Amino acid sequence: MKKSLIASAAFPQVNLYGIADAGVTHVTGLAGGSKTQLRSGIMEGSRWGIRVQEDLGGGYKAMATMESRVELDTGALGNRPASGNQLPDRLTAGLPASLVSGLTNGVGSQLGVNLPNRGFDRQAWLGLVTPVGGFLMGRQYTPAFEAIATFDIMGTQSALSAGQLVTIPQGVDIRYDNTLQYRVVQGPWNASLMTSLLGGPTSGSKRLVGMNAIYKGTAFQAGLGYNTKNDSAGAKALTTTVAGASTTWGNVTLSGMWARIQEPNPSDGPELAGQLATSGATAPLIQNVLDRFKQDGQLLHVGARYQLGAGGHITVAVTKLNDKRATNADVTTYGVAYTYPLSKRTNLNMVVTRYNNSANAQTAPGGNGYLGGVTAAAGRDSTSLAFGIRHTF
Numbered sequence: 001m002k003k004s005l006i007a008s009a010a011f012p013q014v015n016l017y018g019i020a021d022a023g024v025t026h027v028t029g030l031a032g033g034s035k036t037q038l039r040s041g042i043m044e045g046s047r048w049g050i051r052v053q054e055d056l057g058g059g060y061k062a063m064a065t066m067e068s069r070v071e072l073d074t075g076a077l078g079n080r081p082a083s084g085n086q087l088p089d090r091l092t093a094g095l096p097a098s099l100v101s102g103l104t105n106g107v108g109s110q111l112g113v114n115l116p117n118r119g120f121d122r123q124a125w126l127g128l129v130t131p132v133g134g135f136l137m138g139r140q141y142t143p144a145f146e147a148i149a150t151f152d153i154m155g156t157q158s159a160l161s162a163g164q165l166v167t168i169p170q171g172v173d174i175r176y177d178n179t180l181q182y183r184v185v186q187g188p189w190n191a192s193l194m195t196s197l198l199g200g201p202t203s204g205s206k207r208l209v210g211m212n213a214i215y216k217g218t219a220f221q222a223g224l225g226y227n228t229k230n231d232s233a234g235a236k237a238l239t240t241t242v243a244g245a246s247t248t249w250g251n252v253t254l255s256g257m258w259a260r261i262q263e264p265n266p267s268d269g270p271e272l273a274g275q276l277a278t279s280g281a282t283a284p285l286i287q288n289v290l291d292r293f294k295q296d297g298q299l300l301h302v303g304a305r306y307q308l309g310a311g312g313h314i315t316v317a318v319t320k321l322n323d324k325r326a327t328n329a330d331v332t333t334y335g336v337a338y339t340y341p342l343s344k345r346t347n348l349n350m351v352v353t354r355y356n357n358s359a360n361a362q363t364a365p366g367g368n369g370y371l372g373g374v375t376a377a378a379g380r381d382s383t384s385l386a387f388g389i390r391h392t393f
Contacts, residue, residue: 012054012062016393021046022072023349023388027082027365029375030382035082040072041369042388043157043339043349045113047122059131067122069114069369077121078114081373083364085109088168089378090327090360091292095285102279103289107272111168113370123175134183143192143210144240145174147225150214151244151257153303153317159353159365159372159384160335162257162301165321167363167371169293171261172240173227176208190214190223205232212242221246229267237267238295251307263295298322311341321361329361329378346391355382 023042028034040046049067056062071079085108092100114121125138141149154161163172181194194210207230214223225242244257266272269290276286303317315337323329335353342348353365357379365384366372375382 012052015051015053016048017051018048019044019046019390019392020072021369021388021390023386025367025384025386027372027385028383029355029380030082030364030373031086031376037082038073039367039370039386040070040074040079042351042367042386043390045122045369046070046072049123059129061129062127063129063134063136064126065123066120067124068120069122071369077117077119078112079370080112080115081364081366081371083373083375085111086374087111088329088362088374090329091289095289099276099279099281099285099289102275106275111371111373121175125179132184134181134185136179136181136183138179139175139177140179140181140194142173142176142179142208142227143194143212144225144227144242145172146192147212147214147223147242147244148172148257148259150216150221150223151242151246151255152301153246153253153255153305153315154337157368158337158349158351159367159386160315160317160333160337160351161368162259162299162317162319164366164372165319165331165333165363166261166297166299167366168374169263169266169295170238171295171297171299172242172259173208173229173238176210176229179208188215188217190216196229205230205234219248231265231267231269233270235265235269237265237269238263253305253307255301255303255305257299257301259299259301261295261297261299263293266290266293269293292327294325296324298324311344311347312339314338321363323358323361327360328358330358331361331363332356333365335384345393346389349386349388349390351384351386353384353386355384357381 052064054062127136191213196208210227212225222245228239231237241260246255301319305315318334321331337351362375364372
């Protein structure tokens with residue numbers, strides 16, 4: 001529910017909105033054993049935001065959104081995974097102890113959400129809607145991520161969501177800075193085209209280009225999404241391609257999604273290479289480390305949701321990451337989520353998720369608002385049990 005602060009013919013409409021989501025999680029398989037914690041953002045990241053809209057007439061509207069995350073367990077603007085600085089074993093195995101320490105204190109210390117503590121990390125953009133489409137600029141969700149959110153049966157919520165399998169390294173750019181986006185909505189058809197400007201120190205560096213096209217019918221949805229970006233040296237880095245479809249029959253919704261994740265050059269490769277060179281690492285050793293941060297994999301996701309009425313539902317899902325590189329760090333997750341409505345704006349949630357890690361994988365379950373991190377060692381499986389409450393306003 002949105003709180004309208006100003007709404008008249010003479011002034012723009014300003015809405016204050018938000019989500020408060022927190023609960024208790026119990027996760028097995030972590031270093032030091034199982035951990036029971038209070039976490040913020042189990043189903044959805046806790047947040048508050050302001051939306052502004054002004055009708056300019058003639059089919060034109062001015063719009064802006066500024067959205068900030070907030071961690072209900074600490075009051076902070078960002079968070080760290082339960083596993084802290086720990087990196088997957090496949091990224092550090094066989095390296096000199098001094099280099100492992102450097103990676104753990106460097107790359108490992110950067111694992112988390114909004115560690116720079118940006119005030120409006122979730123969204124910050126201004127746009128103009130015209131009769132031929134909308135033009136938006138600022139920090140925005142990327143087209144490929146929007147496709148994932150549409151065809152993930154969980155809508156990216158909880159440890160059961162598909163994107164939880166591709167967090168270290170990150171398999172899709174969720175949001176991006178300095179972006180220009182063109183959006184079109186014609187009936188059930190939605191499409192967008194995005195590019196970023198001034199993302200790095202030189203022209204073309206850190207530049208992201210993305211696009212999607214999604215049909216959102218009442219009983220059937222289908223679509224594609226695509227992101228690709230360069231590293232700071234202008235070399236091709238993370239590319240994410242998504243295709244999905246869903247259908248609804250009465251109270252049942254079935255959804256399926258396929259995603260290809262390719263990263264021939266690590267997104268932060270030039271920066272990491274510079275850090276390694278400063279620490280005295282040789283060129284062959286630097287290349288060996290950079291190769292470990294490359295990605296080539298497929299994500300397959302299927303799920304079903306049964307609506308129980310009055311906003312309640314039960315959802316089951318299975319997701320598999322097929323790592324096509326020599327590391328072969330495959331992960332399969334499955335589980336069930338249940339939402340029980342207390343009112344139109346408040347609900348209780350329970351999620352049980354199992355992560356089966358192959359011999360070289362060690363992904364740990366997280367939540368919508370935080371990273372799960374890694375299990376104690378490669379091949380260690382993990383189970384997550386979460387109980388939470390979510391309130392929207």
